[in-house]
Amino acid sequence: MLRMAGFVATVLILTGPAAAATAPPPNDNRASASPANPPASVQGTTVGATDEANDPRPSCGRVHSTVWYRINDAPGRRIVLRLHADGVLDGVLAVYEVQRSHLNQVTCDATDQNGRAELSFDSSTGANYLILFGRLPDSVDSTFELRSTAPPRSKPPGTRLPVKGVEGTLDPLDHPDKAWSTVMRAGTTYKINLFGRLNRCVDYSVYAPGIRDFASTAPILRRECGGYATYTPGAHLGGRYSIFVQARGTRSATIHYWLQAAVATTDDLGPGRPIANQQTLSGRLDARRIHVVDVYHFDVPRQSDVTLHLRTGSQFELRLLADNGRYLDSSSSYIRHGLSPGQYFVVVRAEPGSRGGYRVSLLIREITQTTALVGGSRSVTLRPGGTASVEIRVTPAAAGRVQLRINRFLLLGGWVFSRLVNVYTGSDGVARFSWTPPAPGRWRLRAFFQGARTASPSSSGYVFANVSS
Known part of the structure; x- marks a missing residue:
């Protein structure tokens, strides 16, 4: 009986822990x-x-x-x-x-x-x-x-934002958010910019005065990953606004950011500085602080070909807008656009984190039309060695170089290049050229006005000469 009890004990000792090891957790x-x-x-x-x-x-x-x-x-x-x-x-x-x-x-x-x-x-x-x-x-x-x-969430309205801005730090896990506040007056437009160093993503939201918490209230403005924004409080809506800053990320890290708010000026909103035809102006932008946008304006008196050049070593954007704010074109360096008479605006904007100097140039050229006639018409028949008078006319009248491109027709090859001729229009916009096709056959000519400081390039249709005996 004692041996049997010992055997049972041995079995329990050997099997008990193994069974426990395989039991699933609760x-x-x-x-x-x-x-x-x-x-x-x-x-x-x-x-x-x-x-x-x-x-x-x-x-x-x-x-x-x-x-x-x-x-x-x-x-x-x-x-x-x-x-x-x-x-x-x-x-x-x-x-x-x-x-x-x-x-x-x-x-x-x-x-x-x-x-x-x-x-x-x-x-x-x-x-x-x-x-x-x-x-x-x-x-x-x-x-x-x-x-x-669950780190405690910042409460409104938040710490007063210094006039010259503030550099702060966040941690996505231990210190994920921070509330700042600034006074905004009704009817006054303010600009806000947040820059996350090392391209780190920091969001911010703007909340109206008098809210109790950020979780249950919808912001009036939100920018994911920071950036530039403007806001104008409506009637009777002035007061202390909250700017709630929040870090993105799933791992602990120290994230540095810069936040600044200021009253926007005409250079930020428009009409901005005037820029005249054939003028170049210079400026500086800093998207790591508050100077992110410069606005310029110009007038177009007649239907014109308008060219804008932006020269900079930084990541800036050049944008062309109509007087009603309608987007027309944008580029990092060059815009060419046909415009009707009216007022237009140029916006130079720094991309997030970019800063540096720039130069912006404006060239307004009246849109021209170029016509070509040979012997007073669009086609002429000549005998071998015969000469035709070619007249080039640029309207409105403009003086400048005209390139004539002459082609010859080959029976088995079609139209092929023959030669280039340069002529010049006078102040009346007219140039004349005596053309002697060098061999029998079919010939054609087309004129390309190269443009001038106040006149846009344009081209004519083809004129033809048939040389036969």
């Missing part, structure tokens, strides 16, 4: 997810965990041995998750928002070379979230630690 299934409402620090394991047939597949990688955590009735602010895997466990951490029977992935992150995964997401007030962690297919099961936090 949060093996989605339905039994463990609570992880922030702040929380939990110890977990994938040892013994199984896969459910309806396990979602995270976009960061396929996983096995999945375990689940839940955040119910979320606090309505940014939630940060940090996971540290023990041993050589590699895996994926993923967050899903629960919408009835569906799971919508919010974000995910794979463990790095140190076994760490970090992510953050902006939760909706009262929403429910599920957190999945599983090992990669070629990894091994082990234990891990999961921590969830």
Whole structure:
């Protein structure tokens, strides 16, 4: 009897731990997810965990041995998750928002070379979230630690924004946002610019005076990844406005930014500085501070060919607008556009992070028409050695060079190049040329007025000469 009892004890000792090692963790299934409402620090394991047939597949990688955590009735602010895997466990951490029977992935992150995964997401007030962690297919099961936090969100109206701007720092996980405030008067236009150093993405939103929180209030203006904006408070809407700055990213890092707000001037909004025909003006822009835009204006007296040149070593944009703000054209260096009589605006704008000097030039040339006649008509018949009088007329009258391109017709080759001739129109816009085709056959000629400082280039149609005996 004693031997039998010893045998049973031996069996229990040998089989008990092995059976325990294969038992799945209590949060093996989605339905039994463990609570992880922030702040929380939990110890977990994938040892013994199984896969459910309806396990979602995270976009960061396929996983096995999945375990689940839940955040119910979320606090309505940014939630940060940090996971540290023990041993050589590699895996994926993923967050899903629960919408009835569906799971919508919010974000995910794979463990790095140190076994760490970090992510953050902006939760909706009262929403429910599920957190999945599983090992990669070629990894091994082990234990891990999961921590969830919800850094306090900045409250309106925020710290007063210095007149000369401010340089601040954020951390996407530990210090994700900051509120600033500035007074804006009704009917006055203000310019705002935010620049994230090292091309880091920092969003900002502008909120009206008197709000209680940023989560439940819609902003009146929002710029993703920062940048330049203008805003004009309406009637009776002056007061202290909040500028809510928020860092993007899923890993801890120090992000530097510059924020500035100021009253906009006519150089920022229009009409700006006048620029005359054949004039070049210079300026400087700095999109890392507040001087991002310069505006110029000019008048077109008659239907004209207008050319704008922008010369700069920086990343600036040149834009042409009508007097009603309608977009007409843009370029980084050169615009040529036919314009009707009226007033027009030129905008020089620095791309985010760009700064430096520039020169902008304006050339307005009246649109011309060029006609060509040979022997007083569009075609003439000549005998070999005969000469035809060619008349070139530019309207409105303009003096300048005209290039005549002469072609010859080959029976088996069609029209081919023969020669170029340069003639010059006088102040009356007329040039005359005596043309003697060198051989029998069919010939044609076309005139190209090369333009002048006040007259645009134009070309004529073809005129023909048939030389036969």
